[in-house]
Amino acid sequence: MNKRLSITVAIIISLFIAVNVHLLYSKKSTVSQSLYVHKYERMTPGHYEEEIPKEGLLTPEDVFTVYVGDDETIDSWLVKEGDPVQVGDEIALLQTERAEKQLAAWKAEEEGLLEQQNAIESTIENLESDRSSSRNNTSHVNTTETPGDSDVELTVDVQVDVHQDGAFAQAIAEAERELSEIDRKLAVVQTQLAQDATRPALISPIDGTVSKVHKHGFTLAADIYSNMKLVTTYVQLEEWQKIEAGDPVRIQENSLETVIEGTVHSISEVPATDSRWSEAYEKLDPKERNNPLDLYEITIKPTEELNNLPFGANVNASIIVNEADAVSMKIHWLEAYVKDSAFAWKLDDHGRISKTAVKVPFITDNRAVIADGLTTGDVAIYDRNIDEYEQSNAFLPFPLELPSKSDWRTFGWKNYVKYGFVE
Secondary structure (H helix, E strand, O other), X not given: OHHHHHHHHHHHHHHXXXXXXXXXXXXXXXXXXXXXXXXXXXXXXXXXEEEEEEEEEEEEOOEEEEEEOOOOOEEEEOOOOOOEEOOOOEEEEEOHHHHHHHHHHHHHHHHHHHHHHHHHHHHHHHHHHHHHOOOOEEEEEEEEEOOXXXXXXXXXXXXXXXXXXHHHHHHHHHXXXXXXXXXXXXXXXXXXXXXXXXXXXXXXXXXXXXXXXXXXXXOEEEEEEEOOEEEEEEEOHHHHOOOOOOOEEEEEOOOOOOOEEEEEEEEOOOOOOOOHHHHHHHHHOOOOOOOOOOOEEEEEEEOOOOOOOOOOOEEEEEEEEEEEEEEEEEHHHOEEEEOOXXXXXEEOOOOEEEEEEEEOOEEEOOEEEEOEOOOOOOEEEEOOOHHHHOOOEEEOOOOOOOOOHHHHHHHOHHHHHHHHHHO
């Protein structure tokens, strides 16, 4: 009898507990519930930055080429590769009997270049006007010049069929690149025409360094690097979309005593063409790309001249594309994170669990920078089952802070006992 009674009592108690658990924790329960949350952070402000680390190469801001078209025009070369030159310095002496013909060729080239310059400037103006009015337009300029009896033939062909603003931007960028090249050629030719006719020579148009002397071939020439050094790097589309001209950059190299500050100088809107710099970069930072054209040139201008580093030196550059003074939280604590919006959980003023929308402008070091939705002093919380306890009370682990060893010795264990337990 006692055994049967004991079993009956046990069943009744189990049913009582089960019913109460159901009443307490079912979704229809009216009894307030609490959730123990052991993962939480009190929001404190900090300075956060989103950086894009890149390998970079030291390159000249401009490269000027002085040249003659006749291999018998040069009498003697006066410079070699690596020599510094200044504006007006003689690069090579010309044969006196051939100098007059060369000067005539330079004059004809100048006229052709000026016409090309005007044509491209007009094209750029038309493209910018069409883009601003948001109309589809086809702009075509084709100029071919063969001045006088010269063998110099100059051609510019800028043809654009645009249907979107991005296509306008690409067309303008390509035209501006062509215009910049024409400006450099004009500077070279006009420098040659301004020289002393009694001592015909190839003349340097800039202060710089001779990088290459072409003494053989149909065209004899010398390439001159300008003195201003830039850091050149290359980015793919995802990085390109984040970078803007003027973004701050930190430049570092082992031989540099301190980090050098700089800014993004130019951002190419056309894919990088094959060059010694892009080829060198791909060896420094090899990556597989689905699109072989997905590589764009970025140049960085240091705030101080890098005279103690040679052209081609490899440096590290960190481009800062975002920065903010704000609060932050762990990225995996966010819910429904899409672009710059997400949801986070926090404690409201009454200690209840509350879901709030937050703005996340960028991520850094696996932390989401919060621009709106959480402020200094808010307590952000996280639990895998937190969705089931919205508007419920939460209780957090008791904070335990032990004194440091030096504080313990200074204050004394007797005082800790007195104030911690006795009083």
